[in-house]
Structures are given as C-alpha cells and as structure tokens.
Amino acid sequence: MVSIIVTHKQCLLYLKDCLKSISEQEFKDYETVLVVDDLQDDPQEFQAVIEEYKDKVNLKLYYLEKKTGVAAARNLGLDKAQGEYIYFLDNDDYIYDDGIKKLLNIMDEDTDMAYGRIQGTYQGTVTFEEKRDLEKEEENLAQYDFNNPLEAKITHYRRLERLTVLGTLYKKTLFTDNNIRFNEEQKYFVDVRVIIQIMCAAGKIKSNVEAIYVKRHHNDRYNNPAIEQTPKVDSMPYYFLAVDNAKKAAEGHKEIQNHLDLIVAKFVTLTLVQKLRWNTEEEPCWENEYFDELHKRLKAMDLKHLNKKYIFWLEKPVMKAMAEGDREKVRKTGNRLLAKRKIKRMFKNKWARNKAVALHIFNKMPIKNNYVVFESFMGRNYSGQPKYIYEYMQEHFGNQYTYIWSVDKRGLKIPGEHKKVKRSGLRYFYYMNRSKYWILNMKQPLSIPKREETVLLETWHGTPLKRLAFDLNDVVGGVSNYKDKFYRQKEAWDYLLSDNPFSTEKFQSCFMYPKEKILEYGYPANDPLYAPDRDERAKKIKEKLGIPTDKKVIMYAPTWRDDNYYEIGQFKFDLDLDVNRLEKEFGDEYVIVLRLHYLVVEALDMSKYSDFVVNGSSYDDVTDLYLITDILITDYSSVFFDFANLKRPVLYYTYDLERYRDVLHGFYLSMEEDLPGPMLLTNDEVVDAIRNIDRIEEQYKDRYEQFYNRFCCIDDGHATERVVNKIFQSEKELP
Numbered sequence: 001m002v003s004i005i006v007t008h009k010q011c012l013l014y015l016k017d018c019l020k021s022i023s024e025q026e027f028k029d030y031e032t033v034l035v036v037d038d039l040q041d042d043p044q045e046f047q048a049v050i051e052e053y054k055d056k057v058n059l060k061l062y063y064l065e066k067k068t069g070v071a072a073a074r075n076l077g078l079d080k081a082q083g084e085y086i087y088f089l090d091n092d093d094y095i096y097d098d099g100i101k102k103l104l105n106i107m108d109e110d111t112d113m114a115y116g117r118i119q120g121t122y123q124g125t126v127t128f129e130e131k132r133d134l135e136k137e138e139e140n141l142a143q144y145d146f147n148n149p150l151e152a153k154i155t156h157y158r159r160l161e162r163l164t165v166l167g168t169l170y171k172k173t174l175f176t177d178n179n180i181r182f183n184e185e186q187k188y189f190v191d192v193r194v195i196i197q198i199m200c201a202a203g204k205i206k207s208n209v210e211a212i213y214v215k216r217h218h219n220d221r222y223n224n225p226a227i228e229q230t231p232k233v234d235s236m237p238y239y240f241l242a243v244d245n246a247k248k249a250a251e252g253h254k255e256i257q258n259h260l261d262l263i264v265a266k267f268v269t270l271t272l273v274q275k276l277r278w279n280t281e282e283e284p285c286w287e288n289e290y291f292d293e294l295h296k297r298l299k300a301m302d303l304k305h306l307n308k309k310y311i312f313w314l315e316k317p318v319m320k321a322m323a324e325g326d327r328e329k330v331r332k333t334g335n336r337l338l339a340k341r342k343i344k345r346m347f348k349n350k351w352a353r354n355k356a357v358a359l360h361i362f363n364k365m366p367i368k369n370n371y372v373v374f375e376s377f378m379g380r381n382y383s384g385q386p387k388y389i390y391e392y393m394q395e396h397f398g399n400q401y402t403y404i405w406s407v408d409k410r411g412l413k414i415p416g417e418h419k420k421v422k423r424s425g426l427r428y429f430y431y432m433n434r435s436k437y438w439i440l441n442m443k444q445p446l447s448i449p450k451r452e453e454t455v456l457l458e459t460w461h462g463t464p465l466k467r468l469a470f471d472l473n474d475v476v477g478g479v480s481n482y483k484d485k486f487y488r489q490k491e492a493w494d495y496l497l498s499d500n501p502f503s504t505e506k507f508q509s510c511f512m513y514p515k516e517k518i519l520e521y522g523y524p525a526n527d528p529l530y531a532p533d534r535d536e537r538a539k540k541i542k543e544k545l546g547i548p549t550d551k552k553v554i555m556y557a558p559t560w561r562d563d564n565y566y567e568i569g570q571f572k573f574d575l576d577l578d579v580n581r582l583e584k585e586f587g588d589e590y591v592i593v594l595r596l597h598y599l600v601v602e603a604l605d606m607s608k609y610s611d612f613v614v615n616g617s618s619y620d621d622v623t624d625l626y627l628i629t630d631i632l633i634t635d636y637s638s639v640f641f642d643f644a645n646l647k648r649p650v651l652y653y654t655y656d657l658e659r660y661r662d663v664l665h666g667f668y669l670s671m672e673e674d675l676p677g678p679m680l681l682t683n684d685e686v687v688d689a690i691r692n693i694d695r696i697e698e699q700y701k702d703r704y705e706q707f708y709n710r711f712c713c714i715d716d717g718h719a720t721e722r723v724v725n726k727i728f729q730s731e732k733e734l735p
C-alpha cells in the first residue's frame with residue numbers, strides 16, 4: 001500500500017483539486033493521510049470537503065494539536081502511515097492519474113525511491129490538464145539529466161527552496177531504518193535536510209519522466225501565499241539553519257556540500273546585490289542584517305570548488321568581494337553585474353531600452369502640469385471614457401492643455417489638436433514621464449513608475465459581470481504573476497471611475513481598492529446615449545457603415561474566452577452563431593453588426609454575407625455601435641450594462657455558460673435572475689427570440705426596469721463633466 005501524506009492549513013479550493021487527483025489515481029491500493037495543521041478555512045466547509053472525499057480517497061484524518069507547522073505535520077503523517085510506500089503531496093498541488101502507478105511500476109526489491117517530474121502551474125486541474133503543452137514539457141525535460149538522480153534532485157537547482165521531497169515515491173523503510181524525520185525547528189525550507197539525507201542514504205534510485213507531480217504557484221501572494229512566497233525577511237533565519245543542517249547531513253558527500261555552498265554564494269549574486277542597490281542610510285534594507293553572516297560563510301568557502309557551470313564570469317568578483325567583507329566592493333561589482341544583465345536585456349528588447357532611457361533621463365525632468373496622456377484599450381482604439389474626456393476638454397479648455405494620445409497603430413484617426421505617440425516608443429516613455437495626468441481605461445505598464453506628482457485616473461471599461469482580479473481563484477490564460485502585477489498597478493491609481501453602486505462595491509473587493517478613491521460618477525462613454533441628437537448621430541453612423549436606413553441592426557458583441565488563444569493577449573474566437581441561418585430568416589429586415597472583443601485577433605471571413613454582416617470589429621468606438629443597434633446579442637461581456645441605458649432589447653447567447661461560469665470566471669450576478677433578457681443556448685432559440693422580440697420585451701419589462709434602476713442609475717449624459725470637474729478643476733490650477 002502507498003501512504004499519500006497530505007498536509008493542509010488553508011485553501012479548500014486547492015485541497016479539492018488535490019483530493020480529486022488522488023481519487024482519480026489508476027493505482028488504487030493507497031491511503032490518504034491528511035494532517036491538518038492550524039486550520040484557517042471555515043470548519044464547516046472543510047468538513048464538507050472531507051465528507052465528499054473520505055471514501056473516494058481512503059482518507060485518514062489527523063489534526064496536529066500543537067499547530068507547529070509543516071515539518072511536524074509531515075512527521076505525524078509518517079508516524080501514522082501504514083503503507084509500505086510513502087508519497088508526499090502538498091494540499092495545493094496535484095498529480096496526474098497515472099502518477100503513482102508509473103512510479104510503483106519501476107520499484108523493485110533494492111530500489112528505495114523512484115522520482116518523477118515536477119511541473120509548475122498556477123492553474124486548477126481542469127484547465128491545466130486540457131492545456132498540457134507537450135512541446136513545453138519536452139523543453140523542460142531537456143534541462144536536466146533525468147538519469148542522474150543527484151543532478152535531477154539537487155545539483156541542478158540554484159535556490160534552496162527548490163530542493164524538495166515532493167514528486168517521489170519512497171520505501172517507508174528509507175525513513176524508519178535511517179531515522180529520517182523533518183526538523184520541527186525549521187519553519188521554512190523543511191525539505192532541504194531531508195532530501196539530502198534521503199539522497200545519501202538511498203540504495204538504488206530510479207526515475208520515470210512520465211510520472212508528473214504538478215506544483216502550483218500561488219497567484220495571489222496577498223490573500224493566499226504559498227510558503228515559499230513568505231517574505232524573505234521572515235524566512236531568512238531558517239535559511240542558514242537549513243543550509244547548516246543539510247551540510248551536516250551531507251557529511252562525506254563533497255559534491256552535495258559544494259553545491260550547498262554554491263546556493264549560498266548565488267544568494268549573494270541573485271538576490272542580495274539587487275536589494276543593496278536600493279539600500280540607503282535612511283532606509284536600510286533588511287539584507288544588510290545578513291551581510292556579516294554571508295561574508296562569514298563566503299570567507300569560509302572554497303570558492304574555486306564551486307561548480308563553474310553555474311557561475312557567470314561577472315558573479316565571481318561579487319562573490320570574492322563578499323568573502324573579503326568589503327561592502328563597497330560588493331555594491332560596485334554587484335552593480336556591474338546588474339548593469340550587464342540590464343544591457344543584455346536592452347539589446348534584446350526595445351521596451352527595456354526605452355525604459356532605461358526614461359528612468360535615467362525623462363524621469364528626472366520636471367513634470368509638465370498641462371500635459372495629459374490618454375489611452376484607450378492599450379492604444380488599440382480611440383474610444384471609451386478617455387475619448388469622451390478628451391473631447392470635452394478640447395471643447396472647454398482648448399489649447400490650455402497639451403493632449404497626448406498613446407496608440408498602438410499609427411493609423412488611428414483622432415480629431416482635434418493633439419500629439420500621437422506610439423505605445424512602447426521612446427516618445428511614449430517621454431510623455432508618460434513628463435505628463436501630469438494619465439487618463440487610461442486599462443492597467444498601466446509597470447515599467448513606467450508613476451511619478452508622485454502624476455494624477456492617474458483609471459476609468460476602467462465596464463461594469464463587472466465576470467469576476468475580476470483578486471476575486472478570481474485562477475487566472476486562466478493570463479500570466480502567473482498577474483495578481484502580483486495587478487496589485488502594484490492598482491496601488492498607483494489615484495482615482496477609479498465607477499458607473500454604479502454595484503461596481504463601486506465589487507471594485508473594492510476585486511481590485512482591493514479603497515472606496516474613498518472611487519468616483520461613482522457614471523461613464524463618460526455613455527453620455528452620447530443620452531444626447532438629444534442621438535438619432536441624427538445614429539443615422540450618420542449607419543451611413544458611414546453602409547447600412548441601408550430601412551434595415552434594423554442586430555449587434556452580436558460577445559466577449560473573449562480566456563482559454564482560447566494563440567498566445568497571451570492574442571485570442572481566438574470560434575463563431576457559434578449560425579449567420580447563414582440568420583440571413584435566411586431575417587436578411588430582409590435586419591443586418592448583423594459583428595463586433596468581436598478587442599483582445600480577439602481572429603479575422604472571420606464574412607465575405608459570403610457581405611449584404612448581411614457588417615464588420616463592427618474594426619470600428620473604433622462601440623458607443624457609436626450601441627446607438628445604431630436595435631437588438632443586442634451578447635454573452636458575458638459588460639457591453640449590456642452600457643447598452644441598457646438605451647432600454648433596447650438584449651439577448652444572451654450563452655452556449656458555453658457552464659464552462660465559462662465554473663471554470664473560466666464565475667459571475668457577480670445571477671445570470672438566471674438578474675439579466676434583462678433571456679439566455680439562449682442554441683441557434684434555434686436565438687432565431688425564435690429574434691422572431692418574437694416584442695413578446696420578449698414584454699416578458700422582460702419589469703426585470704429590465706429593475707436592471708436599469710440598478711445599473712444605469714447614474715448615467716445621465718453628464719458623466720464627463722463630473723469627471724473633468726473633479727480631476728482638472730478640483731486642483732484649481734489650470735496651467
């Protein structure tokens with residue numbers, strides 16, 4: 001029998017994935033020894049998970065009474081384990097269904113341990129399994145020699161926290177015969193000594209690259225940090241303890257001891273030098289405290305014996321200076337090393353080059369109080385709140401301000417006197433650094449730190465239906481440090497615009513943003529929906545798009561799918577709507593404006609339907625399209641919150657509702673109860689709804705009214721004025 005030892009403290013969502021993966025093991029003769037240490041979850045919810053899985057995973061549940069941490073929890077697990085084999089699985093990780101079987105298959109009488117591969121992710125099981133990237137797996141694999149246990153488990157790694165007991169099947173006797181236990185004094189880095197003891201004590205060791213353990217990187221270090229995301233200032237004391245104990249355990253194994261030295265020396269060049277750069281007398285960095293300790297250790301080391309394969313030539317002088325204990329020299333040689341890394345990046349990457357110039361030159365020039373940078377959807381459009389704020393300012397302030405538009409394609413047509421800068425170009429960095437105001441509707445790049453004097457108005461771009469940012473568990477299709485970055489980005493916002501009380505409430509949680517800085521003024525981009533001349537405007541827009549005046553307009557404006565992409569930020573879209581059928585049914589009365597989300601790069605070929613389908617995707621401003629739309633079909637896009645200001649019918653084509661709700665996002669509203677229109681799951685239902693649109697309007701009349709009162713209660717055609725008055729007048733300093 002295999003005893004799978006799981007330790008748990010918090011995060012039921014991850015624990016569920018973990019237990020599910022155990023329940024799906026092809027090899028069935030196992031017990032799950034779950035040791036709970038200092039439970040942080042709701043006890044009832046925890047109990048419900050236990051009830052769900054207790055039979056499915058042959059669960060033995062233990063509580064660590066003294067709540068003394070993961071080392072003690074694992075030891076208790078070892079004490080209670082009844083199996084002949086041991087497998088450690090952390091509560092936030094999971095294994096593939098053949099993981100245990102593949103390791104067990106290679107175990108024989110003289111083999112003490114069999115290790116598989118550890119693969120990193122920051123996503124849940126369902127999404128991850130579907131997205132297994134085989135090419136990437138091969139690439140990762142090529143990094144180290146899988147037949148060399150010492151290399152695969154120890155000497156390949158340059159950071160202490162990478163030395164781990166996970167992903168490996170052990171004979172229990174390896175622990176009991178050699179009296180190997182986790183050191184309970186050790187709060188962090190608990191694996192280090194144990195894995196080294198194991199490597200030294202084990203007889204035959206085997207491996208199977210196909211046995212995969214998935215280690216989850218926590219994407220929210222603020223609300224649910226992984227142990228290894230503990231701030232170094234807290235974990236550092238345990239760092240040296242772990243190294244010392246591990247070195248002792250490696251007595252007689254020179255290669256391992258040297259590697260532990262290398263890890264400490266690398267700590268100086270990878271981590272310490274970066275921090276020392278910002279070290280000042282007023283604000284000394286915590287790493288200073290460890291300077292003497294690191295000096296002592298490097299002095300005692302035989303630097304010549306460190307594995308040269310892992311040392312870059314510019315690291316050597318830093319290590320040497322550290323051994324001499326010369327602070328100034330460490331700083332200087334360290335800066336040289338950092339500069340070299342930076343220059344390398346600058347050569348490879350234009351953005352890095354511009355960033356460096358900006359930091360050293362533009363950032364030091366005085367702020368221009370009359371410069372305002374505008375950007376909509378990362379420079380892709382001339383639209384959204386920034387457009388309407390800009391136009392209002394043009395009209396009311398004229399050339400009192402200098403208006404700068406950041407665009408990602410030079411072709412964008414923008415009226416009025418302004419400067420256009422290409423996002424990421426040197427001029428973009430220049431103006432971003434010198435402008436007093438940034439008016440943006442998406443997140444700003446972190447590589448341009450906002451200066452203290454700069455006022456950043458984050459207008460955002462919609463009332464949230466889909467859960468966002470810190471309210472999301474996993475960020476499918478995003479990048480693993482999405483939340484880390486988001487945290488820093490939102491910290492720089494001076495104001496955040498909100499369209500209604502609902503958004504104000506949700507923004508506080510999803511962006512971890514304080515209510516005092518939220519301006520609940522309505523959306524400038526919705527002002528035209530209340531303009532007295534909106535019908536005339538609509539006529540002109542129809543003309544511009546070549547839509548005959550006698551035709552009514554159905555706009556199909558779906559959102560993007562996080563898991564359907566070519567690469568990050570470049571999303572695909574599969575058109576599920578049966579355009580052919582719609583043309584046959586409604587071609588005489590309607591045209592369809594097909595409006596894909598700005599993140600979707602798919603260019604759907606609609607040339608067959610040139611009389612019926614109008615390309616709305618390349619049209620800049622969706623507000624214009626609302627004005628000409630008689631029926632909106634959308635799905636989970638926030639477009640309907642804005643469109644509802646017009647009180648015209650909305651249909652929801654939600655053919656993939658379950659997946660979208662349960663795997664990709666989750667919603668803040670009940671799709672069944674709160675929406676002002678019906679959810680349609682098939683093309684038949686869509687056709688039927690369009691045919692009977694009057695009946696649907698009647699049916700949803702009350703709900704629409706409630707919806708309007710809840711979400712469109714602030715927009716009144718004067719949002720722009722309110723915003724501009726607040727941002728530009730309140731400071732009472734027209735330039």
Ligand code: C2G
Nearest residue numbers: 461462463464557558559595596597622637638639
């Ligand atoms: N949009 C558009 N055309 C679409 C979809 C969206 O022009 N087919 C624009 C609209 O201005 C909409 C905004 O993009 O208000 C946001 O679109 P969503 O589909 O809701 O998607 P997302 O960008 O994920 O934003 O709080 C809102 C959320 O951030 C959602």
